[in-house]
Amino acid sequence: MARPLITARELEKRFGDKRVLRGIDLDLAEGQTLVVTGPNGSGKSTLLSLLAGLLAPTAGELEVRASRAEIGYLAHEPLVYRELTAFENLDLYGRLYRVPERRERIGMLFERFRLWDARHERVGSFSRGMAQRLALCRTLLHEPRLLLLDEPYGGLDAAGTSLLDAELAELATERTLVVATHEPERLAAATPSVKLAL
Amino acid sequence: MTAAEKYVLAAYLVVLGAVLLYVVLYSFKLARLEREVAELTALAERRNAQLREPELRQKEPVI
Amino acid sequence: MSTWLRNSRGASLSLAAFGLLVAGVALAVFWVPNDADQGFSQRIFYLHVPVALTSYACFGWAAWKALRLLQTRDQRYDLESYTAVHMGVIFGALTLATGSIWAKISWGRWWVWSERQLVLFLILFLFYSAYFMLRYSTEPGPRRANMSAVYALFGVALIPVSFLAIRLAESFIHPVVFNRHGPQMAGSMFLTFCVCLAGTLALAAALYQNELTGKRLDARLRALREALA
Amino acid sequence: MTAYASDVAALTRKDLLLELRSRDTLPSLLLFVVSALVVFHFALPASSSRLAAGGLLWVAIVFTALLALGRAFVAERAERVLDGLVLAPCDRSAIWLAKGISVAVFLAVAEAIAVPAFALFFAPVTWAMIGAIALADVGIAAVGTLLAAMAAASRARELLLPLLFLPPVIPLVVGGVGATVAEDPGRYLAFLALYDLLFAILSWASFEYVVTE
Numbered sequence: 001m002a003r004p005l006i007t008a009r010e011l012e013k014r015f016g017d018k019r020v021l022r023g024i025d026l027d028l029a030e031g032q033t034l035v036v037t038g039p040n041g042s043g044k045s046t047l048l049s050l051l052a053g054l055l056a057p058t059a060g061e062l063e064v065r066a067s068r069a070e071i072g073y074l075a076h077e078p079l080v081y082r083e084l085t086a087f088e089n090l091d092l093y094g095r096l097y098r099v100p101e102r103r104e105r106i107g108m109l110f111e112r113f114r115l116w117d118a119r120h121e122r123v124g125s126f127s128r129g130m131a132q133r134l135a136l137c138r139t140l141l142h143e144p145r146l147l148l149l150d151e152p153y154g155g156l157d158a159a160g161t162s163l164l165d166a167e168l169a170e171l172a173t174e175r176t177l178v179v180a181t182h183e184p185e186r187l188a189a190a191t192p193s194v195k196l197a198l
Numbered sequence: 199m200t201a202a203e204k205y206v207l208a209a210y211l212v213v214l215g216a217v218l219l220y221v222v223l224y225s226f227k228l229a230r231l232e233r234e235v236a237e238l239t240a241l242a243e244r245r246n247a248q249l250r251e252p253e254l255r256q257k258e259p260v261i
Numbered sequence: 262m263s264t265w266l267r268n269s270r271g272a273s274l275s276l277a278a279f280g281l282l283v284a285g286v287a288l289a290v291f292w293v294p295n296d297a298d299q300g301f302s303q304r305i306f307y308l309h310v311p312v313a314l315t316s317y318a319c320f321g322w323a324a325w326k327a328l329r330l331l332q333t334r335d336q337r338y339d340l341e342s343y344t345a346v347h348m349g350v351i352f353g354a355l356t357l358a359t360g361s362i363w364a365k366i367s368w369g370r371w372w373v374w375s376e377r378q379l380v381l382f383l384i385l386f387l388f389y390s391a392y393f394m395l396r397y398s399t400e401p402g403p404r405r406a407n408m409s410a411v412y413a414l415f416g417v418a419l420i421p422v423s424f425l426a427i428r429l430a431e432s433f434i435h436p437v438v439f440n441r442h443g444p445q446m447a448g449s450m451f452l453t454f455c456v457c458l459a460g461t462l463a464l465a466a467a468l469y470q471n472e473l474t475g476k477r478l479d480a481r482l483r484a485l486r487e488a489l490a
Numbered sequence: 491m492t493a494y495a496s497d498v499a500a501l502t503r504k505d506l507l508l509e510l511r512s513r514d515t516l517p518s519l520l521l522f523v524v525s526a527l528v529v530f531h532f533a534l535p536a537s538s539s540r541l542a543a544g545g546l547l548w549v550a551i552v553f554t555a556l557l558a559l560g561r562a563f564v565a566e567r568a569e570r571v572l573d574g575l576v577l578a579p580c581d582r583s584a585i586w587l588a589k590g591i592s593v594a595v596f597l598a599v600a601e602a603i604a605v606p607a608f609a610l611f612f613a614p615v616t617w618a619m620i621g622a623i624a625l626a627d628v629g630i631a632a633v634g635t636l637l638a639a640m641a642a643a644s645r646a647r648e649l650l651l652p653l654l655f656l657p658p659v660i661p662l663v664v665g666g667v668g669a670t671v672a673e674d675p676g677r678y679l680a681f682l683a684l685y686d687l688l689f690a691i692l693s694w695a696s697f698e699y700v701v702t703e
Contacts, residue, residue, distance in 0.1 A: 016400055054702075056334065056703035075573065079573060082569060084504070084507060096497060122511075210290075210308060216358075220468065234486075238486055384660055391650075391653040395654060398649075407702070408640045411700055422685055422689075432672065
């Protein structure tokens with residue numbers, strides 16, 4: 001069996017005096033789907049930030065066998081510039097991630113997430129749902145091997161939700177997914193192979 | 199004592215004063231630490247008391 | 262006896278500091294002859310310069326610990342670098358105090374811009390005071406440790422650059438160049454100076470060790486409180 | 491090398507685009523530097539020499555730089571975009587270099603207005619001054635960008651940046667003023683170049699630690 005993509009032993013994270021994560025053990029192989037559940041403030045986002053490499057563990061071991069170019073991270077915030085247009089944001093990330101045929105790839109993502117006609121509008125003028133869809137485009141832009149999705153359904157309307165359902169179903173087959181949500185029952189599409197309740 | 203000697207003495211006293219001030223501030227810190235330790239031992243004892251609670255209740259009905 | 266000394270480094274350092282300082286002061290005040298041109302007031306030299314050099318040593322030590330932190334990411338070094346900077350600032354302030362007293366003796370005014378060492382310490386004092394502002398306004402954690410470490414390293418690089426700037430500044434601010442007492446001291450003076458320097462260094466080390474223990478005690482108590490909560 | 495250069499180019503293009511789009515940093519810098527010079531005119535007693543005026547130009551430059559640096563990471567903080575950039579596979583120092591270049595560009599534009607205004611209000615401008623201003627811009631951008639990133643990660647940003655920035659900028663002011671007033675400015679220009687080299691390398695190497703854990 002190939003070595004797991006993610007290994008964590010006694011993982012702990014502390015912010016000053018507040019301990020947010022403790023004693024997390026985890027093995028996630030390539031292609032599996034991990035669903036992280038728990039109430040708000042249980043440390044789901046912190047765990048995903050640790051997996052993305054944005055935070056360093058306070059104690060314990062964590063090994064993520066994927067380079068930064070192979071990780072897609074969907075955070076609470078869209079991580080895009082409000083003053084720039086949707087296209088300019090994705091173009092910037094496309095260059096930084098050195099995505100081949102950048103423009104075609106961006107155009108295809110805008111169509112798939114129905115943002116094509118808003119592509120030259122300032123992100124500041126976007127609704128919460130549109131910004132979430134743009135963030136999904138940003139996350140999938142460089143076809144990452146490992147996808148870290150923090151509350152992916154946040155702010156999406158009915159159309160957006162069904163669109164994301166289809167997307168997740170397809171992604172779950174060929175990529176490794178880590179989805180953090182406080183309402184796991186909505187994750188009909190991605191059948192979790194590993195569950196972690198915080 | 200010439201003016202120069204007074205100033206040199208003043209300089210030495212300034213340094214001595216600084217060290218003493220540091221020691222005084224440090225004693226405040228030690229006092230705080232001691233209070234904290236006392237607090238924590240009390241907390242620990244209360245927790246132990248709670249842990250031993252079940253055995254005590256068993257004994258009472260026997261009397 | 263040796264085990265007692267080994268396991269309480271703070272106490273043994275304090276003992277060494279006490280001995281050396283008493284010897285140093287005794288030598289400086291009673292034994293060493295007066296300086297030819299400056300007379301008795303030159304004795305402040307045995308206090309002002311050792312304190313200044315100790316302050317440099319503390320900033321250097323802080324930079325070394327900061328470098329270790331950035332290499333090993335071991336948070337233990339953050340506490341040590343922080344304590345060392347704290348020591349550096351205390352001795353820096355003392356350098357400014359004794360320096361201005363020396364200025365009062367030599368030039369009759371509490372502050373002179375022509376004394377390069379003094380001006381350099383003023384800049385360093387401002388710089389490292391901002392170090393504490395940086396620490397107090399960021400959340401404790403690896404991020405703060407990294408930033409403090411980078412800042413401490415910057416400080417050390419700033420020392421020679423600022424000293425050079427001050428020398429350059431002299432030619433257009435006020436060209437009063439003063440030849441202060443150089444290192445060509447007589448044997449007895451140099452011996453006194455070395456004892457005093459060893460004393461202040463030992464004092465800094467003792468305070469550093471004690472304060473570090475105090476900070477570690479704080480951290481352990483917080484962990485204990487959390488364990489019991 | 492070209493990968494690094496293309497990252498820096500992409501990030502610099504983004505910074506300049508942000509400024510073009512929001513147009514808030516540059517106009518305020520221009521107005522600030524000129525109004526500072528006017529205020530200084532009234533601050534200077536009538537009989538003061540050219541030396542004093544030269545010095546005040548540098549005070550204006552330092553505080554204009556503070557204004558520009560205060561704005562440096564505002565866009566990145568707004569939507570936690572800095573995390574997005576830190577996640578990208580590019581070398582983190584590219585973020586520092588790109589931001590430094592954009593700060594230097596904004597400063598240069600502000601100085602392009604300030605220096606003629608200085609010549610008009612106070613005293614003639616020498617080539618040595620212009621050289622010193624250019625060298626100082628590099629040093630300010632290098633050190634300032636790093637310190638702005640530190641301040642951006644802390645609570646009291648607007649308060650903290652001046653405290654962090656002013657002590658390290660003192661050598662730059664000495665070099666600048668020296669080049670402005672001294673007869674042989676060569677020594678001061680060399681000192682500025684030394685400062686730029688030393689602190690640019692130091693900032694370039696340490697930026698990574700300021701934005702990651």
